[in-house]
Amino acid sequence: MRALLAFTGSRGDAQPGILLARALIARGHRVTLALAPNLVGFATEHGVPAVGFGCDSAALLRAQRTDARFGARNPWARVRAVLDLQRRGVPEMVADLRELVPGHEVVVAGMAGEEAAAVVAREAGVPFAAMHFFPIQATTVVPVVPARWAERIPGVVHRWGWSVLARARAAALAPVLPAGEPPVRVRIQAYDPALFPGLRDELPGPFTGFPVDVDGVLTTPPTADHRCDDLRIDGPHGSAEGSLPSTETIRAAGDSPFDTTVAVRRWLAAGSAPIYVGFGSMDVGDPVALVAMLRAVCARRGLRLLLASGWAAIPPSLDAEVAVVDQVDHAEVLPQCVAAVHHGGAGTTAAALRAGVPQVICSVQADQPYWGQALQRLGLAATAPARTLTAARLGALLDRISTPDVRRRATDYAATFTTDGVARAADSVEALAPITSEFVHAAGRLP
Known part of the structure; x- marks a missing residue:
């Protein structure tokens, strides 16, 4: 054919x-x-x-x-x-x-x-x-x-x-x-x-x-060496095996998804489960204001922040509480997060459903608000238009999905998710x- x-x-x-x-x-x-x-x-x-x-x-x-x-x-x-x-x-x-x-x-x-x-x-x-x-x-x-x-x-x-x-x-x-x-x-x-x-x-x-993307082939270059534990990355106190990668290391990695993957793995292992935020190719408005708001919301809740910047002009950076990278392997990363905040694209929605993580869908356009409403009806997510997002509103949305009932429903749905x-x-x-x-x-x- x-x-x-x-x-x-x-x-x-x-x-x-x-x-x-x-x-x-x-x-x-x-x-x-x-x-x-x-x-x-x-x-x-x-x-x-x-x-x-x-x-x-x-x-x-x-x-x-x-x-x-x-x-x-x-x-x-x-x-x-x-x-x-x-x-x-x-x-x-x-x-x-x-x-x-x-x-x-x-x-x-x-x-x-x-x-x-x-x-x-x-x-x-x-x-x-x-x-x-x-x-x-x-x-x-x-x-x-x-x-x-x-x-x-x-x-x-x-x-x-x-x-x-x-x-x-x-x-x-x-x-x-x-x-x-x-x-x-x-x-x-x-x-x-x-x-x-x-x-x-x-x-x-x-x-x-x-x-x-069952195998994560679109988030890891096909030529990458998957033996990540053998790679040395400079940490905040010098170069050491398994140390937390520094902001300079992330920036030096530039456009290398492999280096970013290693940095994210070590960042996740070095602290508590974070809130994941990603808006794909959508417009996020003022990126500086967005990052500041997200930092404040997560700090107020005592949670770390993992931000995948996508097409937004947000420079990569990393410290103990906040990691900003270009992209992540959803299949690997989302199960390690307490919540996923995203634009409601079908791909990201599916990845979060597969991971069994509660979602906050901040829709921008097209089918995104429909996904937000559909998952909200089933008790799997809370939703609001991205243009209305403030620190207070995001905090309220996170409160709505941070309940045992929502976590149970998300886990139950993940158990039925098909990957073929x-x-x-x-x-x-x-x-x-x-x-x-x-x-x-x-x-x-x-x-």
């Missing part, structure tokens, strides 16, 4: 595509992995060849932050800003994918860019699969508005609301996308439907579960591919 995988968006959007590509390649398939240009290096550094398509996703996020219309009092100005954002980069995606698709037998995309990839699959006459990391299709069980009051609205209203949103998005994209459907279209539900009671009865699936989501998604993609000759008489750009 020759598969074209098109996963644009932030790193959280790209990571499932990279994991799926690895799984398909391991099964002997030929895969072209297309990512936003700014994430091609991330994939190739972790052993998965990739090509760029569309626009730089970080630039699109910055454009959204700097567009004054999103904060305008005039609602029509905000609507126009949203519609412009929906269309931005779509023609470039379609053009790039048209060049890539010849020679492929199936096209797969993530939620971001799904419509553009579907158009290209239709034009090529090949089956199409979209990986949904959240239930965005019209149902009665997912409130169309991510708020507690919306849970009291009849389900039929939610179904109608989701249908209206889908038609509005289609209308926004119509000027830049040709109409039509691919010959076969499957929506892979890449999350746990148990988090939305009744959903399995309304969506056809397939339901594969979260596409988690990537493999099951690969099964679904394989089922779409027609039985053809090994040789396809069309030229495609294959890595």
Whole structure:
């Protein structure tokens, strides 16, 4: 099988595509992995060849932050800003994918860019699969508005609301996308439907579960030597085996995830369980103010702080009470934390669920507030919009999840968490591919 995988968006959007590509390649398939240009290096550094398509996703996020219309009092100005954002980069995606698709037998995309990839699959006459990391299709069980009051609205209203949103998005994209459907279209539900009671009865699936990075391959370079105990790191009192790494050591490590991993391991072993905070690729506003607030909240609770800065401009640093690093291996680190405070991206949400750690979801955009509300309904998390976060409010949210009942529910859910989501998604993609000759008489750009 020759598969074209098109996963644009932030790193959280790209990571499932990279994991799926690895799984398909391991099964002997030929895969072209297309990512936003700014994430091609991330994939190739972790052993998965990739090509760029569309626009730089970080630039699109910055454009959204700097567009004054999103904060305008005039609602029509905000609507126009949203519609412009929906269309931005779509023609470039379609053009790039048209060049890539010849020679492929199936096209797969993530939620971001799904419509553009579907158009290209239709034009090529090949089956199409979209990986949904959240239930965005019209149902009665997912409130169309991510708020507690919306849970009291009849389900039929939610179904109608989701249908209206889908038609509005289609209308926004119509000027830049040709109409039509691919010959076969499957929506892979890449999350746990148990988090939305009744959903399995309304969506056809397939339901594969979260596409988690089981082996941590995307947080540790493939060339890294895993014998971490043999590495010497300078501590605050000189160089010593097993000593606490210093701020200078973290800074000297620069962009080396391996050195950071070792530092975090030793920092975790040197003190009490911390609160984990991470906002991925989301805008955190004033990073200096954020770190100061987090330090104050954790100090008031007598807890240490582990902050994964992601795409935020927060310099790495480390002392006995606070560690600031670029990224961490969620599977390794989160089980050692007392709570996880994050933006509510599907990947981070899944990692915290798998770790059995209570969560505070401070949503920024897209599906994040829906995850916050869903987990709050099940007693697994507390949630609030990130823009409303203050030291007092964060403290109150942490109080709500720091109870035996929440910890028990989180632990119980972790015991049921399945880790074969990537493999099951690969099964679904394989089922779409027609039985053809090994040789396809069309030229495609294959890595």
